[in-house]
Amino acid sequence: GQNIDQPTEMTATEGAIVQINCTYQTSGFNGLFWYQQHAGEAPTFLSYNVLDGLEEKGRFSSFLSRSKGYSYLLLKELQMKDSASYLCAVVDSNYQLIWGAGTKLIIKP
Amino acid sequence: IAGITQAPTSQILAAGRRMTLRCTQDMRHNAMYWYRQDLGLGLRLIHYSNTAGTTGKGEVPDGYSVSRANTDDFPLTLASAVPSQTSVYFCASSEGGLAGVNEQFFGPGTRLTVL
Numbered sequence: 001g002q003n004i005d006q007p008t009e010m011t012a013t014e015g016a017i018v019q020i021n022c023t024y025q026t027s028g029f030n031g032l033f034w035y036q037q038h039a040g041e042a043p044t045f046l047s048y049n050v051l052d053g054l055e056e057k058g059r060f061s062s063f064l065s066r067s068k069g070y071s072y073l074l075l076k077e078l079q080m081k082d083s084a085s086y087l088c089a090v091v092d093s094n095y096q097l098i099w100g101a102g103t104k105l106i107i108k109p
Numbered sequence: 110i111a112g113i114t115q116a117p118t119s120q121i122l123a124a125g126r127r128m129t130l131r132c133t134q135d136m137r138h139n140a141m142y143w144y145r146q147d148l149g150l151g152l153r154l155i156h157y158s159n160t161a162g163t164t165g166k167g168e169v170p171d172g173y174s175v176s177r178a179n180t181d182d183f184p185l186t187l188a189s190a191v192p193s194q195t196s197v198y199f200c201a202s203s204e205g206g207l208a209g210v211n212e213q214f215f216g217p218g219t220r221l222t223v224l
Binding site for chain 1: 213
């Protein structure tokens, strides 16, 4: 079967750095997405990785290792508004998105 | 209309009733999707459409049907609602014919409760 694993919940301090991990086992791989979802709102796109390595976009970076079936989202200089759920999703061999359950990130002052 | 809209915002429905959730996008995206999101589970794809006039089944299609008569609209119908269909439903759209590798834009969601 297809499986995406993420921690259920993480807590971090304002101004700090946090790394949210995602491991996957899917039938084929055509890329990995990270989305942000604030409580009661729709998911919004953060990043897309299809090649190994680190993609940096402002305070957010995303890393992919296809051989290890592993990705992480790195958030720097955390702000209170970063409190949200972060969803990892993999594009499988049928070009459909397989979603993880999401990681709820709690930022404390 | 800006982006993707859904209606209604929320609905309480008696079991056995028929219900259509509406979704409209103004971005001229080819592909559209319906997901349900339940606590503790990832988004699960119900149905999708790669282009107007075509639809496909996702991971959890049973009890749901869709149509794609034009580019903008993608309604989801529950023919006879059951309590297990209580969920938050998100409609999404993306550019291009290969549905999976493009960023998806999501509507605000419909919170449906079936009693």
